[in-house]
Amino acid sequence: xxxxxxxxxxxxxxxxxxxxxxxxxxxxxxxxxxxxxxxxxxxxxxxxxxxxxxxxxxxxxxxxxxxxxxxxxxxxxxxxxxxxxxxxxxxxxxxxxxxxxxxxxxxxxxxxxx
Amino acid sequence: xxxxxxxxxxxxxxxxxxxxxxxxxxxxxxxxxxxxxxxxxxxxxxxxxxxxxxxxxxxxxxxxxxxxxxxxxxxxxxxxxxxxxxxxxxxxxxxxxxxxxxxxxxxxxxxxxx
Numbered sequence: 001x002x003x004x005x006x007x008x009x010x011x012x013x014x015x016x017x018x019x020x021x022x023x024x025x026x027x028x029x030x031x032x033x034x035x036x037x038x039x040x041x042x043x044x045x046x047x048x049x050x051x052x053x054x055x056x057x058x059x060x061x062x063x064x065x066x067x068x069x070x071x072x073x074x075x076x077x078x079x080x081x082x083x084x085x086x087x088x089x090x091x092x093x094x095x096x097x098x099x100x101x102x103x104x105x106x107x108x109x110x111x112x113x114x
Numbered sequence: 115x116x117x118x119x120x121x122x123x124x125x126x127x128x129x130x131x132x133x134x135x136x137x138x139x140x141x142x143x144x145x146x147x148x149x150x151x152x153x154x155x156x157x158x159x160x161x162x163x164x165x166x167x168x169x170x171x172x173x174x175x176x177x178x179x180x181x182x183x184x185x186x187x188x189x190x191x192x193x194x195x196x197x198x199x200x201x202x203x204x205x206x207x208x209x210x211x212x213x214x215x216x217x218x219x220x221x222x223x224x225x226x227x228x
Contacts, residue, residue, distance in 0.1 A: 004157075033215060042118075042204050042218030043158070056215065090157055099214030101146065101165060107157040 004029075004093050004106035012112045013081050021076040021109045025093030029104065031055070032074040034066060037088040037108070049074050078111075086113045116141045116209050120219035128227050129197055135190040135222045137205035146208035147188040148216065149179055153201045161203075164188065175199070200226045 005024045013019050025032050031050045035043035045058040049068035063079040072093070078085055088108045095102040121136045139145060146165050150158040162173025169181040179190045188205060202223050206216040 006157075035216075040220075042206075042220050043216070044218075045215040048215065058215070092158075100148075100208045100216050101163070103160070103216070105150075105158040110155075 004091060004104050006089075006091055006106035006109050008109060009107070010110045010112075012114060015081055015083060015113055017081050018077065018079045019081060019111060021078075021089050021091075021111070023074045023076070023091035023093075023106055025072045025074070025091075026104045028095060029093035029102075030072050030096050031094045031099070032068055032072065033092045033094070033103070034074070034076050035090045035092065036060070037090060038084075039087070043090055046076070081113045083113050086111060116145075116207055116217050118205050118207050118217055118219035120205055120222050122222050123220070124223045124225065126225045126227065127195055130194050132193050133191065133195050133199075133224065135203050135205075135224065137188045137190065137219060139186050139188065139205075139207045141186070141207060147179075147181060148206040148208075149173065149177070149188070149190050150204045150206065151175075151201050152204065152221075158204065161190070195224070195226050197226050197228060199224060 007022045033048040034046040037043040046060050047057040048055045052068045065077045067075045090108045092103040092105045117140045119138045127133045148163045149161040161177050162171045164171050164181045172178045177192050202221045204221050205219045209217050
């Protein structure tokens with residue numbers, strides 16, 4: 001059984017650019033949630049995807065967007081990058097009907113915006 | 115609104131000593147509570163969770179936590195720590211008002227000294 005995998009592990013972008021982060025969910029998990037963890041902070045919920053549609057969103061601007069694919073993998077896209085977007089981005093997949101009770105987190109993508 | 119407070123940003127302790135990491139939450143409804151550990155440059159690993167039932171929850175690596183509804187606390191304890199327990203620890207509460215997501219505290223850095 002494979003866990004949650006995220007790619008890339010590290011990324012450096014310039015302010016104003018766009019970035020795409022990827023997440024492959026654990027086998028059997030159909031829901032993917034994305035979190036942003038700024039340095040020295042706890043993770044903050046960005047949004048969740050279920051059946052290829054956004055299923056809830058945190059307090060993040062529209063330049064943060066996502067996709068979920070038929071195989072349940074997911075992408076997080078961020079447009080017009082700002083310096084404050086520098087963070088560790090974590091995705092978590094979960095089993096149908098269990099929500100956070102069955103969260104499995106990936107190792108994250110470290111994004112640095114310069 | 116739900117929130118989580120981790121009262122100690124850092125906890126230094128010597129190897130083989132006991133440790134308690136404190137967590138308080140605010141919620142007007144029943145809660146699910148979680149403790150996660152994060153090692154340097156890694157994602158989040160679930161230590162233990164309280165969903166219902168016994169208020170004393172045992173987790174991995176010898177950790178346990180006690181749910182105290184009257185004090186709205188969920189403190190994490192270990193009777194004897196190892197150097198390898200050095201990491202960041204996050205307490206989290208489930209928010210199910212509109213989206214099944216986790217609300218995290220700001221974390222406690224456990225530093226174990228030889």
